[in-house]
Amino acid sequence: QKEVEQDPGPLSVPEGAIVSLNCTYSNSAFQYFMWYRQYSRKGPELLMYTYSSGNKEDGRFTAQVDKSSKYISLFIRDSQPSDSATYLCAMSGAQGGSEKLVFGKGTKLTVNP
Amino acid sequence: ETGVTQSPTHLIKTRGQQVTLRCSSQSGHNTVSWYQQALGQGPQFIFQYYREEENGRGNFPPRFSGLQFPNYSSELNVNALELDDSALYLCASSLGGDTDTQYFGPGTRLTVL
Numbered sequence: 001q002k003e004v005e006q007d008p009g010p011l012s013v014p015e016g017a018i019v020s021l022n023c024t025y026s027n028s029a030f031q032y033f034m035w036y037r038q039y040s041r042k043g044p045e046l047l048m049y050t051y052s053s054g055n056k057e058d059g060r061f062t063a064q065v066d067k068s069s070k071y072i073s074l075f076i077r078d079s080q081p082s083d084s085a086t087y088l089c090a091m092s093g094a095q096g097g098s099e100k101l102v103f104g105k106g107t108k109l110t111v112n113p
Numbered sequence: 114e115t116g117v118t119q120s121p122t123h124l125i126k127t128r129g130q131q132v133t134l135r136c137s138s139q140s141g142h143n144t145v146s147w148y149q150q151a152l153g154q155g156p157q158f159i160f161q162y163y164r165e166e167e168n169g170r171g172n173f174p175p176r177f178s179g180l181q182f183p184n185y186s187s188e189l190n191v192n193a194l195e196l197d198d199s200a201l202y203l204c205a206s207s208l209g210g211d212t213d214t215q216y217f218g219p220g221t222r223l224t225v226l
Binding site for chain 1: 148153157163171205207220
């Protein structure tokens with residue numbers, strides 16, 4: 001079993017739709033949870049960074065962490081064509097940025113005008 | 114504030130050759146991590162450097178080696194290149210504390226023929 005599982009999609013939605021992206025994980029030691037956005041042939045760009053369980057909102061983006069279920073989500077409201085990218089979930093242990101990040105495979109999202 | 118930069122952008126090598134990739138960390142960041150991202154996969158942790166010392170290593174053979182310099186820039190060296198080494202190589206920097214995460218550069222795309 002991989003430490004982090006993420007449905008690779010692809011996911012195609014119309015402009016304005018609410019998008020839900022998810023990851024599950026098996027390692028209980030994970031404490032920090034991140035979502036990165038990666039455009040084609042570019043480096044990952046940090047979108048959301050949360051610690052432990054709970055919700056975090058930033059504009060059109062909401063990240064949720066449920067440690068009891070080992071499940072994290074990213075919601076995108078009012079999706080735009082510019083949101084078309086691959087979304088990567090990532091996790092690390094108690095040392096946060098001082099530890100390795102463990103990534104999912106990424107979900108490729110296309111938002112159609 | 115200057116972000117993470119990497120060079121070169123793209124290079125092509127033949128099997129058995131050696132390659133050196135370079136990374137300049139974000140201003141003020143003392144920790145550099147390297148990741149390998151194969152096509153269609155999430156990034157895989159290679160190793161991390163903190164204040165010029167290796168601070169963790171992933172499941173990569175010894176022909177993958179690195180350095181960090183006093184200005185916190187870093188190099189990734191790969192010897193005896195194999196076809197499977199073809200990938201996007203990502204450098205990420207962080208402050209090194211447990212409340213900070215990692216910020217990625219644009220990557221170097223390596224093709225091994």
